[in-house]
Amino acid sequence: MITRTFDRESMTWSYEMHLQPMLSATDIPGLPFGSVFGSVPAHTVSKRHAHQDDEVFIVLKGEAVVVLDGEELRTKAGDVVHLTPFGFHEIRNDTDEPYDIVSIFWESVPSATNALKANEARAKLPENALVCCPPVTPNGGLHLGHLSGPYVRADMYVRALRSMGRRARYLTGTDDHQSHVAFKAGGGGAEATALAASWRERIEDTLTRAAIDVDRFTVSAVEGEQAARIRSLFDRVLESPSVTWEKKESAYCQSCDQSLYQAFVEGACFTCGADSNGEICEACGRPNEARELVDARCRTCGGAVTVHEETSAWIDLGSHIDRLRAYLNDADTPPDLRTLLDGLLDAPGGLAPYRLTRTGDWGLPVGEEGRRLDAWVDLALTYLDAVRSETEEHGPADVALFLGYDNSYYYAILLPVLAFVVDLADLLPSSFVTNQFLHLDGDKFSTSRGHAVWADDALEGSGSDQVRLALLRRAPEGRVTSISTDETADLDGDPLLQDAAVWLNGFGELIEEFGPEVPGTGAWTDTHREFYRYLGSVTEQLDGLLIPASFSSRGYVVLLDSFVTRAREFRFTEEAQRRVPTQQEEARTSLALEYLAAKVFAGLAWPVVPALAEDVWWWLGNTGRPEREQSWPFLPPGTSCADPAGRFGTT
Structure with a gap:
């Protein structure tokens, strides 16, 4: 006789609950199922997951909600629940007592196959979608490295949804208040404003020539109704108990009499050692304080960085970590982003506070003279304002965010926390689609070194289909990829x-x-x-x-x-x-x-x-844009098609 006894002391932590082996084929040869004891602690949600097995929960003690693909059932001791293969499920224990179960699971190939047939891919695609891409920094034109990231891939997604008859809208813009604009212009003010406006026009034209159909194009503002709405959102941020005004040491260049942050400072990342500007390392995606960079120096004069004290608004990101974890657990996150986020959320000391305001002469003025809204905070609030407008004008939509991996911290940590404090969490992305970098001949695209192939030149020489196809084929999904100079010269091939x-x-x-x-x-x-x-x-x-x-x-x-x-x-x-x-x-x-x-x-x-x-x-005699049928009907008999005579390209 083989027996097993429920024993909390023998349990290990897995699937964000306590588990203890029960009986399996290892214990009883030929046993056609596996089984475990499980316990979900009070006020805990188990990991949302799916598997190919059928599974049955037998509730021993307690009360909790079992969720299967959006269906919710409150269960109690004595209940039995069957979970179908590939159904995403979790246990939500919102009581003060543990929820104890026996889980029995077995593999049935016919059951799994039938579940796959019933769980078709198209049903998982949204009927109404808002597809967002980070706004472009208008300090120069777009090269193929820029275009290969989120912009063409997001357009591919939008077109696919539209061809299915779904509503899909594309949102991007320009992020004029980034410090890179001011640095390129040699300072803020009229010069930076003119520079941003000039490149913005070129950027919009490039996106159009690449057949990227943008529905809403946002632009950073310092005046007018949009600026007023952003200031209003920021006032709500300042009301949060997690925001404080503090005087702290900040990177500073004495020669230039300038606060150094983001584009105004460079050095080496203290985490991975790669060259980095202030506040974020593009290589490893981790945030930093500019004064913490190794061998930090002012990019304007090349002088060594010193420090001085500045009073700024700071938000305690760590105080929102539980809600942040819950949001990210529900959102679709690719493996590279999930790995980065887990490292940031579980790091010793937790999430560092983030500076909401900067000292300088570029960006949205907030408060006293010389105080500006941090560009990434401005970007996040502009995103929330734009998505709110989209929702008001076109109704609710499933939001997918296509972004470069180097922007992950801002969009997956800073943006959600700001949305929490202004009570706009319902506007956050439900899906993140990341990309790494596309390199040219094995090295990063670089405007300063002239190591680039400009998108306009490629589009002029080959056309939108050829450029799109080359970039989608080499998309840096989950890893860095490369295109050679020779390949860019022969995109028609x-x-x-x-x-x-x-x-x-x-x-x-x-x-x-x-x-x-x-x-x-x-x-x-x-x-x-x-x-x-x-x-x-x-x-x-x-x-x-x-x-x-x-x-x-x-x-x-x-x-x-x-x-x-x-x-x-x-x-x-x-x-x-x-x-x-x-x-x-x-x-x-x-x-x-x-x-x-x-x-x-x-x-x-x-x-x-x-x-x-x-x-x-x-x-083929059709009208309108191409349609993507689920079951393809034949062309009507008698449809007349002319001799193509080379109309579809040459070999």
Whole structure:
């Protein structure tokens, strides 16, 4: 006889609850399930997670809410709950007593397979989405490194949602109050204002030329209604008990008589040793105080940094850490961001306070002379103001934030805390999609060193489809990637464009032999059925790569490559049959499937290469923008398609 006894002293901490092994196949050979005792402490929420197993909870003691994919059930001693495979679940114990259970789990492949079929990717995509990108710092133009980060990838997501008939709006802008603008202009004031305005116009034009369709473009303000709203939000921040005014030592250049922060100071990160400006290290993503940089020096004169005392408003981020953890646990966060956040939240000493105001002559004035709102606080409040306006004008939306990994601290820690204190947490992103850096020839893009390929030059030389495809194929997802100078000079040679041109222009030969009208289907073969099945399955696979939690433009482009290859192979294998007199009914189905494949390609490729996709869509007799069907209907029989005669590019 084998027995097990519930023993709190023998439990270990896992899944953010206490667990103790019970019985498994290790104890009883052939036992078809595993089991554990579990206990969720009072006022604790277990880790939200999913797995391929079926699972049953038998409640031994206590009362708690079991959550499964948004469905909530309050349970008590004696209740039994079944959890389906791949369903995200957690236990929320809001009582003063522990919640004790037995968990029994087993693997059933049919059950898991059926759960996957019922849990289709498209159902996870929002009906109404607001897709946000960090505003561009207008101290220069956009190079390919800039464009490759959030901007093209976010547009890909927006287009995909729109092609499904979902509402998706794109929000970005320029962050004029960043210190990099003032540094480039040689100081604040009229020169910096003029510089920002000049580059802002160029930036907007570049985004348009890259076929990035922005719906709301925000600009930092120092006057007018927007500035008044930002000041009002900041006044609410100052009312928080976590905000205090303190006199502290700050980095300072005596020669320039200037407070040093952000772009005005440089040195080495004390965490990773990489070159860094003040307040954030782009390499490791960790925050710093400018005076803490190793070998810190003034960027204006090159002199060594000294310190002096400044009175500023500071917010105690650590006092909000529990709410911050809860928010981040609910939000979709990619692995690189999650790793950084866990390191920051669990660091010895916790989160350091953040300075809300700066001493200088650039930015939104707040309070006494020479006091300005910190640029990142300004950015966060401008974000909240813009999303609030979007919600008021267009209704609630699921917010996805595409951002560079180097901005993670500001958007995943500072922004949420500020939203908490002004009671606008409902406007925060539910999903984060990060990117690392795209390098040129293995080194970081650098304007100062002239190590860059400007987006305008690339767009002028190749066009939007070619630039977008090159950047989406090499997107720095989860790691740093690189593009070579030679590759930027030959963007037309991308294999997807080359192979698609061969396949699509090849319809000219079909039209010459069988006529310009699309036939209706006739008799089907196994080959036809499997190709038709493939068109649906590849659509579902590509849908899965659009979910923010699993978003991958690189994976998406690879699947488009294979789609074109599969379509070309289908043509090769069908050509002989189409000329057999006794197989004319099968030939009609074969040709109808070819035209359907072209329609599917247009719908699936539009997020990546919109100009080509639209051209294919219209060539097939459709109107409007390409649509992304869930089940693809054939083109109406009799639809006339002209000889493409090279309209889809050259090889």
